[in-house]
Amino acid sequence: MKPRISVITIGVNDLEASLKFYRDGLGLPTEGIIGKEFEHGAVAFFDLQNGVKLALFPRADIAHDAGIEKAEPSSTEFTLGHNVMSESEVDAVMDHAVAAGARLIKPAQKSFWGGYTGYFQDPDGHLWEVVYNQAFLPED
Amino acid sequence: MKPRISVITIGVNDLEASLKFYRDGLGLPTEGIIGKEFEHGAVAFFDLQNGVKLALFPRADIAHDAGIEKAEPSSTEFTLGHNVMSESEVDAVMDHAVAAGARLIKPAQKSFWGGYTGYFQDPDGHLWEVVYNQAFLPED
Numbered sequence: 001m002k003p004r005i006s007v008i009t010i011g012v013n014d015l016e017a018s019l020k021f022y023r024d025g026l027g028l029p030t031e032g033i034i035g036k037e038f039e040h041g042a043v044a045f046f047d048l049q050n051g052v053k054l055a056l057f058p059r060a061d062i063a064h065d066a067g068i069e070k071a072e073p074s075s076t077e078f079t080l081g082h083n084v085m086s087e088s089e090v091d092a093v094m095d096h097a098v099a100a101g102a103r104l105i106k107p108a109q110k111s112f113w114g115g116y117t118g119y120f121q122d123p124d125g126h127l128w129e130v131v132y133n134q135a136f137l138p139e140d
Numbered sequence: 141m142k143p144r145i146s147v148i149t150i151g152v153n154d155l156e157a158s159l160k161f162y163r164d165g166l167g168l169p170t171e172g173i174i175g176k177e178f179e180h181g182a183v184a185f186f187d188l189q190n191g192v193k194l195a196l197f198p199r200a201d202i203a204h205d206a207g208i209e210k211a212e213p214s215s216t217e218f219t220l221g222h223n224v225m226s227e228s229e230v231d232a233v234m235d236h237a238v239a240a241g242a243r244l245i246k247p248a249q250k251s252f253w254g255g256y257t258g259y260f261q262d263p264d265g266h267l268w269e270v271v272y273n274q275a276f277l278p279e280d
Contacts, residue, residue: 001233003168003188004278006271007221008148028143038252048143050190051279059216066219066259066267067246074214076199077266079206081147093141106207112178119206126217127206131146138144139191 005052007045008080011059012124013073018056019044021123025100028054040064049140079119079127083138087116093130094118102128145192147185148220151199152264153213158196159184161263165240168194180204189280219259219267223278227256233270234258242268 012018015033022028028046035041040061046054063070084090090108097120098104105127108118116132152158155173162168168186175181180201186194203210224230230248237260238244245267248258256272 001166001168001222001236002278002280003186003194004222004280005148005188005192005194005220006223006276006278007269008145009219009221009269011216011218026141028141035253041252046143048145050144050192052145052190052192053221053276054143054145055221057219062216062219062267065246066215066269068215068267071214071216072212074211074217075206075208076151076202076211077214077217078151079149079197079202080145081149081193081195082141082144083146096141106205112181113175127202127208129147129149129206136146136193138142138146140142140144 007053007055009043009055009057009062010122010124010126011062011073012056013059014123015042015044015056015058018123021101022046022054022056025102026097049138073125075121075125075127079129081129081131083131083133083136085132085137087132090116090118090130090132094120097128097130147193147195149195149197149202150262150264150266151202151213152196153199154263155182155184155196155198157263161241162186162194162196165242166237189278213265215261215265215267219269221269221271223271223273223276225272225277227272230256230258230270230272234260237268237270
């Protein structure tokens with residue numbers, strides 16, 4: 001198995017509301033909701049850097065598609081790390097996210113390992129960590 | 141905010157067991173567990189294609205780092221999509237994952253949107269979808 005993640009699909013409760021947050025709030029590029037012609041098929045994709053896609057898909061439809069029970073939301077299942085070039089850029093992204101309706105979870109601050117990070121949650125409680133790590137700067 | 145995810149961190153209950161699954165079972169490249177010198181800091185990173193990293197981090201430490209309550213595991217919070225070049229490669233990756241100890245959730249089959257996909261779960265119940273999608277083939 002190659003070390004590859006092509007799509008990161010996050011479970012949402014309200015696809016329209018989550019689309020609005022990610023598209024209009026955070027400003028991520030998307031063609032909007034597609035797949036409405038399929039029952040349990042509506043999804044929104046965002047094109048990220050490096051060819052990876054982020055997808056928003058209702059939790060109920062993840063359950064349906066995989067054939068499992070829908071579980072209660074849980075914010076400690078995963079986090080998405082957004083690395084930036086400087087501490088001031090961490091501050092700027094955190095401010096932007098909160099202005100877009102994100103919930104501020106941990107204001108940007110020095111981290112125990114020497115970086116500078118903050119956490120926010122999207123409308124479904126999913127954690128994003130905005131990170132300045134001198135040893136892992138974005139390449140683009 | 142740029143459309144960028146640098147690190148996908150997944151919450152685990154047993155870091156050693158999850159490392160074994162991903163490193164020895166699935167064969168993903170890693171330097172193993174680092175950060176043991178920090179309380180709540182032990183983590184394992186895997187270098188994926190395109191410069192993205194996958195991280196294994198205990199759920200309790202995600203909670204500690206973000207300053208939130210640890211929640212119950214939930215398999216409908218997210219899925220990780222691994223796209224491949226053919227239906228037979230879907231079959232091969234699914235077989236490999238199950239041989240590595242993954243739980244078979246949905247055997248590879250034609251999907252409603254015209255692709256060919258299967259689902260497995262890692263030791264923490266996180267869903268991976270192995271996908272053949274003619275419209276979204278891996279570039280590497």
